[in-house]
Amino acid sequence: MEPEALSALLSPRGWSLLQTLPPYDRQRALAISQRLHREGLDPGLVAAALTQSRLRAKARDKLGDFADGMLFTPAGLEQATRLDVAAHHARRYRDAGVTTVADLTCGIGADTMAFAGVGLRVLAADTDEATAAVATVNLRHFPEVTIHHTDGLSLDLSQVEAVWADPSRRRRSGSRVFDPAAFSPPLDQVLALRDRVPALGVKLGPGLAHSQVPADALAQWVSADGDVVEVGLWFGPLAPEGPGRSALVLTAGAAHQVAAGPDGPPRALVGPVGAYLYEPDGAVIRAGLVSQVAADVGGRLIDPTIAYLTTDHRAQTPVATGYRVLDDLPFGVKTLRAYLRERGVGRLEVKKRGTAVTPEALRAQLALRGDGAATVVLTRVAGAQRVLVVERL
Secondary structure, eight states: OOOOOOOOOHHHHHHHHHHHOOSSOHHHHHHHHHHHHHHHHOOOHOOOOOOOOHHHHHHHHHHHHGGGGOOHHHHHHHOOOOOHHHHHHHHHHHHHOOOEEETTOOSHHHHHHHHTTTOOEEEEEEHHHHHHHHHHHHTTTTTTTTEEOOOOSSSOOOGOEEEEEBBOOBOTSSSSSOOOGGGGGGGGHHGGGGOSSSSSEEETTTTGGGGOOOOHHHHHHHTTTTTTEEEEEOGGGGGOOOEEEEEEEEEEEEEEEEEEETTTTTOBBBBBOEEEEEEEEHHHHHHHHHHHHHTTTTTTEETTTOOOOOEOOOOOTTEEEEEEEEEEEEEHHHHHHHHHHHHEEEEEEEEEEEEEOHHHHHHHHOOOOSSEEEEHHHEEEEEEEEEEEEEEE
16 A cells, blocks of 8 residues: 555545445446546545455455454455454463563554454564554554564564564565565574564464474464464464464354374274265364374274265264265266266266366266256275265265
């Protein structure tokens, strides 16, 4: 966001305009813009207000009703933590007895807001001037927060008991950065802070390889409503569980955690397909805890390299989607086409894991017709390609 646009939005006239705009509708945006121009409003202000209206509508998925009183930059919104996830971050600090925290990369302020919301005093920073200004607006109701336009690594950490960092993983062009040394700030510099402030938390992309997790970290992969959104690295008093890997699954307002014991997840049992099939949540898979869930539900893997579980009995687990197995067929287009046509299946949901077949190409080959619906799972069982016909529990 340009400084001129931000200043215009923060003027009494700009803020009033922004607050009175109707809910954003892309199809109506041009007509609203033209009407405001006819009323004599500055075109730059109108463009800035409509941009914020669009970003607020997009932000509701992450921040709920709070988005309606906030300002955003596109990049800041992209990296902002979902409020329900940020709340879990904040509880770790609170439960560790922390009262003051430095947010080295506050962005538009989502995590900082969550920290302040549980009563922590926050020293926050961002290297981008416009983003720091936006965060100041967004956190205006929290006097316990101080925001600086500076490199977070330059903050005086003697004032705080804990540190939080969410390094930027995008270039200015918007392309992703995968080398931790090219993060902003670089990951190794952030991790080095735990020698000075042991209570350190770091948010990273969920694609982080297990080999990149420090030995003294608790790495927790987090999913929210089915999407794996991050991996958090927790150190010192913020990880009372001790080092290791875990998964946090947030769904329907509830939180469920999967963690291995001190010796790691159990050895995976592998066996034939039973009466039920389970697809573990993505956070469980990323954390490498599929065998832990299998042990928890008394099940087994259908293949040592495939993240599907099976049981002979119906199991209750909030961290995997369950299906009843109706049929188990060898993979073959002709065989499957005949099977589906015999049952009048015209709508087919295709799930896959461990196969190069694409659902779109398969549907075209099957030439489905009929009023029925079915779900099939294309996968490997004991190394062989199979088609499992299932129904969701």
